[in-house]
Amino acid sequence: MKRQLNRFSVGISLLLPLLLVSASGAADRLNVLMIAVDDLRPELACYGAEHIHSPNIDRLASEGVRFDRAYCQVAVCGASRASLLSGCRPETTGCWNFRTPLRSKMPDVLTLPQHFKQSGYETAFLGKIYHSASDDASSWTLNVNRWAPAQAGKGKSYVLAENAKPTERKPKGDRRPSDKAGPSNENGGDVPDEMYNDGHNADRAVRVIEQFADHEKPFFFAVGFLKPHLPFNAPAKYWDLYDRSSIEIPARTSVVDGVPYASSNWGELKNYPDIPRDVDYLDDEKTRELIHGYRAAVSYTDAQVGKLLAALDRTGQRDNTIVILWGDHGWYVGDFGEWCKHTNYEIATRVPLIVSAPGVAPDRSSESMAEFVDIFPTLCQMTGLDVPEHCQGKSLTPILADPSAVVKPAAFSQYLKNKPGAGQMRGTSIRTDRFRYTEWRSVKTGELDAIELIDFDTDPGATVNVASDPKYASFLPGLAKWCAESHSGT
Structure with missing residues (x-):
């Protein structure tokens, strides 16, 4: 294997770039594997939620630093990702929703993957990184469809025939363009992971990681998983990890007192045919069903994360790769009777953020404030790249060196x-x-x-x-x- 180093023997402070110099004098930078998870709130075992089965993300946290007070810039996927990948706050990006591509507002901004590309990295993505796969197309050097093409019959949204067929939800006069064809969740039964989208993409990502092992150039590989985004679809073995009857119903009446903008309006949930539109709260049975589905989807994605980590280990690349995992925003699972995100409150904006890398001491957590705009300068400093002047965040490397360090007083x-x-x-x-x-x-x-x-x-x-x-x-x-x-x- 090429470009290897001992993971915990880097004798250079994280307050300086995590940059090694080979015998030939050429810069030999660390790889970056960035794992993005849609709608993942910090309800994981490593964050104290012992009822969640998340062994692979927990393992990643045990190998690095878990940020307990990390926040997104906007609690909606497209805008959140635009801020993270540009290093700019939403008032600068002009992106406030999932419909607005970053490049439509900031055509000339130097993005995170583009910066790595211009610095000599192989850059590639698979799955959902930007909200639109076509956004920022010039920032990627590799087309993973050539390395790991999709396979027919795999990577489906629904696997049960009755759910894959269009469903007439409402009379014509009450239909919306956003209406969904299938239900809000699906227990797919005894099917392999790759029958669903994320499992198929995880297998493809593993093949890409294997091919990176034979490359001299460092890589920046971004892999995005859709689940636990709606619909909550997963094979039966992940549903079987949880007992629905033991799921507690969150308090519905403890809404924020005196706050005029507290409601999430349930986002897209009411667009599914099995969800009533004209109710303030879901009944207990449906609430438990959705919470069960969300947890199953989290565990399903956790298993896919495990495949990527195993591939790094197996190919000998884990010891020279930064692994960073984040969820693009929080999510309501019946909290206060709310669903989805679309607010400016703690549950919608607080996110999981985990960084594991050579030279970063394992199994530590930090309560220091962190934001998504901080990820761009952090990865730059960890790999020896200059931090672009337009970045509006601060590097978190002092916290990686000392979890009690503070780089900002607020998020x-x-x-x-x-x-x-x-x-x-x-x-x-x-x-x-x-x-x-x-x-x-x-x-x-x-x-x-x-x-x-x-x-x-x-x-x-x-x-x-x-x-x-x-x-x-x-x-x-x-x-x-x-x-x-x-x-x-x-």
């Missing part, structure tokens, strides 16, 4: 919501060690519409808005100042 998330009769409102949320402070302002006028303040010291469930409580008045000016600074991209 910022934003979201747009429509207010009937008033137009579009932009919510800017600051998460500090103690508070989540949010301002909602008119996009058109900039006028302040609402303030929310959650005190996690006294209200860990985030159910009460204390912004109007006089005892918190002294905290508001400083939080408001930070909020204003976030608009400048700092």
Whole structure:
């Protein structure tokens, strides 16, 4: 095997680039395997959720640093990924939803994969990295379809014949273009993993990793898994890991008191034919079914992550590869009666983030604040690349060296919501060690519409808005100042 090194013997500080120099004097940089998981909230065994079966992601966490306070910039997949891959906040990218490609707003921005490509890396992706596979097409040097072509009859969305057929959901007058053909979840029975999309892509990604083993150039390989995104479809063996009757129903009535923009509106869930549209809450039976499906989908994706890690081990590349795993935003699974994401609150914005790499001491966690815009400069510094001037995050390498280190006092998330009769409102949320402070302002006028303040010291469930409580008045000016600074991209 080529370009190998001992994983925990790198004698160079992570405060400097993790860069080795070969005997010939040529830069011999670390590989990067970036694993993106759609709709994965930090409900994993390694994050303390012992009811979740996630042994492979847990293993990855045990080999590196788990970030316990990591946040996305926008709780919707397209915009979140645009910020991560550009290193810019949404007010800079102009991407606020899943429909807007990054390149349509920032055609000339140097993206994360493009920077690695221009620095001599082989760059490739498989699965969902950007929301659209065609976005940022010039940033990839390899077409994995040539290395690992898709196979007919595999990689399906639904495997049961009755679910793969179009379903007439509503009378013609009540149909929507966004209506889904199949149900919100599927227990696929005794089928192999590769019958579904993510399992098929995991097998293809393994073949790509195997071929990278014989290349002299370092690689940047981004692999994106769809599950646990809706519909919650997985083979039976992953459903069998959980007892549905033991699933607890989240409290539906503990909604955030006095917060005008708290509802997620259930996102796409109500577009599925088995989900009623005209209800405020799902009944217990359907709630348990969906939670069961979400957990099965998490365990299914965890197994696919395990295949990639095993391939790195088997080919001898694990010892010179940075592995970074992130979920693109949080997700409601019945919390407060809500589903999906589409808010500016803790459950929607908090994400799993795990980094394992040569020179990074294993089995550590950090409560330091981290954001998705920090990933770009972090990977640059870890591989010896210059950090582009446009990046608006900060490198997390000090935290990788010392999990108690602090690189920023707060994390910022934003979201747009429509207010009937008033137009579009932009919510800017600051998460500090103690508070989540949010301002909602008119996009058109900039006028302040609402303030929310959650005190996690006294209200860990985030159910009460204390912004109007006089005892918190002294905290508001400083939080408001930070909020204003976030608009400048700092």
